[in-house]
Amino acid sequence: MGNGNLTASHFFVTGDPLIYSADAAIILSVLSILFFLTRCHKWGWLWREWITSVDHKKIGIMYMIAAMLMLFRGGVDALLMRTQLALPNLQFLRAQHYDEIFTTHGTIMILFMAMPLMFALFNIVVPLQIGARDVAYPFLNAVSFWLFFFGAMLFNLSFVIGGSPDAGWLAYPPLSETAFSPGPGENFYIWGIQISGIGSLATGINFVATILKMRAPGMKLMRMPLFAWSVLSSSIVIIFAFPVLTITLALLFIDRFAGAHFFGMTGGANPMMYVNLIWMWGHPEVYIVVLPAFGVFSEVVSTFAKKRIFGYKSMVFSMLIISVLSFFTWVHHFFTMGAGADVNAFFAVTTMAIAIPTGVKVFNWLFTLYRGRITMASPMLWTISFIPAFVVGGATGVMLAVAPADYQYHNSYFLIAHFHQVLIGGVVFGYFAGLYYWWPKMFGFQLDERLGKWAFWLWNIGFYVCFMPQYALGFMGMTRRVYTYGWDLGWAPLNFVSTVGAFLMGAGFVFQVWQILYSIRHGRRDLTGDPWNGRTLEWSMPSPAPYYNFAQIPQVKDRDAWWMEKQQMPEEGRGNTAVKYEPIHMPKNSGIPFVMAVFWFIAGFGFTFHWIALGIAGLAGVGMSLLARSFQYKMEYEIPVEEIQRVEASMGRIG
Amino acid sequence: MQHAEASHEQIGHLDHEALKVFGFWIFLVTDCLLFGTLFGVFVVLRSHTDGGPTGKELFEIPGFVAETFILLTSSFTSGIATLAMNQGNIKRVIGWLIVTALLGLAFVGLEVSEFTKMAMEGATISRSAFLSSFFTLVGTHGLHVSIGLVWMTALMIQLRRHGMNAVTRRKMTIIGLYWHFLDAVWIFLFTVVYLMGVM
Numbered sequence: 001m002g003n004g005n006l007t008a009s010h011f012f013v014t015g016d017p018l019i020y021s022a023d024a025a026i027i028l029s030v031l032s033i034l035f036f037l038t039r040c041h042k043w044g045w046l047w048r049e050w051i052t053s054v055d056h057k058k059i060g061i062m063y064m065i066a067a068m069l070m071l072f073r074g075g076v077d078a079l080l081m082r083t084q085l086a087l088p089n090l091q092f093l094r095a096q097h098y099d100e101i102f103t104t105h106g107t108i109m110i111l112f113m114a115m116p117l118m119f120a121l122f123n124i125v126v127p128l129q130i131g132a133r134d135v136a137y138p139f140l141n142a143v144s145f146w147l148f149f150f151g152a153m154l155f156n157l158s159f160v161i162g163g164s165p166d167a168g169w170l171a172y173p174p175l176s177e178t179a180f181s182p183g184p185g186e187n188f189y190i191w192g193i194q195i196s197g198i199g200s201l202a203t204g205i206n207f208v209a210t211i212l213k214m215r216a217p218g219m220k221l222m223r224m225p226l227f228a229w230s231v232l233s234s235s236i237v238i239i240f241a242f243p244v245l246t247i248t249l250a251l252l253f254i255d256r257f258a259g260a261h262f263f264g265m266t267g268g269a270n271p272m273m274y275v276n277l278i279w280m281w282g283h284p285e286v287y288i289v290v291l292p293a294f295g296v297f298s299e300v301v302s303t304f305a306k307k308r309i310f311g312y313k314s315m316v317f318s319m320l321i322i323s324v325l326s327f328f329t330w331v332h333h334f335f336t337m338g339a340g341a342d343v344n345a346f347f348a349v350t351t352m353a354i355a356i357p358t359g360v361k362v363f364n365w366l367f368t369l370y371r372g373r374i375t376m377a378s379p380m381l382w383t384i385s386f387i388p389a390f391v392v393g394g395a396t397g398v399m400l401a402v403a404p405a406d407y408q409y410h411n412s413y414f415l416i417a418h419f420h421q422v423l424i425g426g427v428v429f430g431y432f433a434g435l436y437y438w439w440p441k442m443f444g445f446q447l448d449e450r451l452g453k454w455a456f457w458l459w460n461i462g463f464y465v466c467f468m469p470q471y472a473l474g475f476m477g478m479t480r481r482v483y484t485y486g487w488d489l490g491w492a493p494l495n496f497v498s499t500v501g502a503f504l505m506g507a508g509f510v511f512q513v514w515q516i517l518y519s520i521r522h523g524r525r526d527l528t529g530d531p532w533n534g535r536t537l538e539w540s541m542p543s544p545a546p547y548y549n550f551a552q553i554p555q556v557k558d559r560d561a562w563w564m565e566k567q568q569m570p571e572e573g574r575g576n577t578a579v580k581y582e583p584i585h586m587p588k589n590s591g592i593p594f595v596m597a598v599f600w601f602i603a604g605f606g607f608t609f610h611w612i613a614l615g616i617a618g619l620a621g622v623g624m625s626l627l628a629r630s631f632q633y634k635m636e637y638e639i640p641v642e643e644i645q646r647v648e649a650s651m652g653r654i655g
Numbered sequence: 656m657q658h659a660e661a662s663h664e665q666i667g668h669l670d671h672e673a674l675k676v677f678g679f680w681i682f683l684v685t686d687c688l689l690f691g692t693l694f695g696v697f698v699v700l701r702s703h704t705d706g707g708p709t710g711k712e713l714f715e716i717p718g719f720v721a722e723t724f725i726l727l728t729s730s731f732t733s734g735i736a737t738l739a740m741n742q743g744n745i746k747r748v749i750g751w752l753i754v755t756a757l758l759g760l761a762f763v764g765l766e767v768s769e770f771t772k773m774a775m776e777g778a779t780i781s782r783s784a785f786l787s788s789f790f791t792l793v794g795t796h797g798l799h800v801s802i803g804l805v806w807m808t809a810l811m812i813q814l815r816r817h818g819m820n821a822v823t824r825r826k827m828t829i830i831g832l833y834w835h836f837l838d839a840v841w842i843f844l845f846t847v848v849y850l851m852g853v854m
Contacts (some may be wrong), residue, residue, distance in 0.1 A: 268703030
């Protein structure tokens with residue numbers, strides 16, 4: 001590659017009917033989107049209202065849509081794998097194709113599904129919940145989104161152009177070095193993650209600053225809703241973990257691009273250093289995605305039990321302890337490396353120690369539910385189902401943390417079952433709970449409960465049917481990443497059951513899509529702004545919130561500010577009639593974040609194929625975009641009082 | 656929920672500039688970790704020369720001592736520029752920024768010639784793990800300095816165009832922080848890479 005003799009069959013992935021049908025599907029859907037936008041004259045609307053938007057609520061919605069698309073892609077990968085493994089000696093996928101699919105499944109689910117779904121909730125909820133008009137850096141927020149989006153697009157492009165990465169979701173060397181992965185797949189991996197990773201790091205900075213500096217007057221840290229606390233602790237972990245990822249990927253790329261010797265087998269390089277570095281980011285990463293889910297559960301449990309959260313302070317401290325401990329566990333991913341008994345013992349103990357603050361949280365949720373007046377709406381269903389899933393997943397995690405026992409479990413299906421159980425049971429169920437909970441706030445209507453219950457039960461039954469057999473398969477000696485197996489091993493029945501479970505979860509996802517489409521037309525409109533009888537500030541405003549959020553910044557006197565307010569307020573007249581508004585300063589929309597991300601995409605694509613001129617041109621474009629922004633001065637505008645009055649009146653807030 | 660007094664709104668704009676400086680401090684934390692990781696990699700690999708040239712054979716003391724003095728001086732002159740900003744003398748601000756940028760340019764020039772010389776002697780990035788980590792660590796710092804130069808030039812144009820106001824003051828503060836930070840990183844490079852290399 002890079003010698004200029006690149007032929008079409010190198011550039012486009014050829015020879016696989018599955019990929020040809022995907023090519024056709026991609027081309028058809030792109031054409032139909034282009035046709036629809038042109039036919040309905042929506043290009044201007046798309047540009048003005050969405051692509052150039054710096055409104056955190058719209059950015060949150062875009063994150064959510066992109067994450068759902070990626071959940072679909074990652075889910076299809078999962079179903080392809082489970083189909084291949086359903087029975088022994090199947091020839092559904094070739095070995096190479098199987099390697100590519102398990103690699104993209106893992107990468108997409110963690111980095112392009114869980115992370116953006118988390119950022120969707122950050123953006124939609126945090127400013128409303130802390131009584132702010134915006135995030136600290138709205139422009140940077142848009143940059144973050146578009147970097148994630150184009151990073152994900154670059155990664156997905158590898159599917160049809162050049163070939164997908166096949167060295168596993170963390171691209172361990174020496175397998176990911178040029179000698180063993182000569183094609184562009186690993187370069188797509190490096191640049192896709194690098195570009196979106198810069199965006200994630202910026203989001204971490206943005207939300208730490210937002211939460212520390214932009215809370216409404218009177219909202220002391222210890223009066224802050226627990227979801228905002230979870231975002232703060234997760235963002236702090238992002239700030240400390242993501243620079244390590246940036247360097248690790250950069251060094252791997254320098255190895256591949258310039259023939260350097262960081263992680264290979266020659267020239268004094270050290271492959272184990274990569275494994276250490278990537279897990280120094282990778283283990284904190286799982287706490288980055290699970291902490292906000294804990295925040296969601298805390299909000300949901302207290303709203304739907306109509307009680308204050310039990311043990312607020314211990315909830316806060318346990319999250320902070322988890323975020324610190326998360327940096328002292330990374331070696332448990334390679335107990336079998338041969339680091340010695342002392343090192344393994346240290347990391348075994350720190351890993352098990354995380355179960356303590358997590359257990360504290362679970363008991364606090366249970367105590368909050370105890371004698372509460374519980375309503376079993378969708379968000380609460382997902383929260384309740386999280387508890388047994390996470391208890392089993394946590395217990396098997398402690399089993400894996402026992403270093404000597406891990407020599408048996410290492411890289412077996414037991415491990416696969418464990419991390420799917422905590423990541424689906426903890427993170428995915430948590431974010432679903434959050435989406436169902438805040439959906440009316442985003443769109444002004446509720447999702448249909450009947451279809452939601454179908455989705456819920458399919459997901460939950462499928463979840464156990466899929467992963468419980470995998471624990472047993474692990475004990476029976478089945479390792480991860482095997483692409484087929486023989487009848488003689490006796491793994492067939494359990495594998496078949498597991499595949500059935502995976503398809504049940506897939507059916508659950510179909511019901512969710514149906515639920516959304518159905519509810520757009522038939523969902524109950526949320527006219528109160530407070531459909532769940534909520535406790536925190538986001539429920540004090542209409543649904544969806546006006547673009548400036550709060551017409552007047554609220555003054556907070558206690559925890560659960562909106563609940564306290566409702567207790568003191570007479571039944572009628574939530575709207576304030578005789579209020580005096582001040583003009584509001586808002587950031588102007590900007591096309592620069594989108595353009596800058598396109599240049600990053602061009603740079604990444606160029607370096608992926610060793611087209612250095614294109615790569616440098618892309619980077620130059622990024623630099624020009626930054627300079628263009630630096631030379632902009634008047635970047636704010638003022639909303640006059642009359643417009644605020646008009647908007648508030650149209651939402652029934654005044655007059 | 657009573658509502659915040661008007662005074663909170665009025666200082667809103669000034670708050671915004673302070674908020675950006677605060678964010679830059681957090682960015683510097685992430686940049687510290689970035690360099691910290693590279694230092695970690697270098698320390699592990701510094702003895703992995705694979706039979707190739709060592710630091711002792713390659714590093715020339717007058718060269719890296721000169722680089723050190725030039726960069727330290729530029730940090731000092733950027734400090735003088737900040738003092739001039741506090742006195743409100745825009746001509747002196749731009750003047751000292753030019754001196755700072757020229758010193759930075761000289762530093763980058765010396766570093767480029769050092770790298771070229773090493774590469775000519777066969778000590779390239781692909782020779783050994785030691786050299787891979789050397790070029791990456793020192794080169795990342797050099798890249799930071801180069802980006803700082805472009806940035807500083809852009810700021811000088813803006814100072815000329817807009818004069819002293821809340822925005823240009825904030826930008827001066829931020830670039831001052833950045834420049835001093837690069838200086839602090841260089842102290843570690845000087846010690847860990849060069850001094851320990853020639854010892």
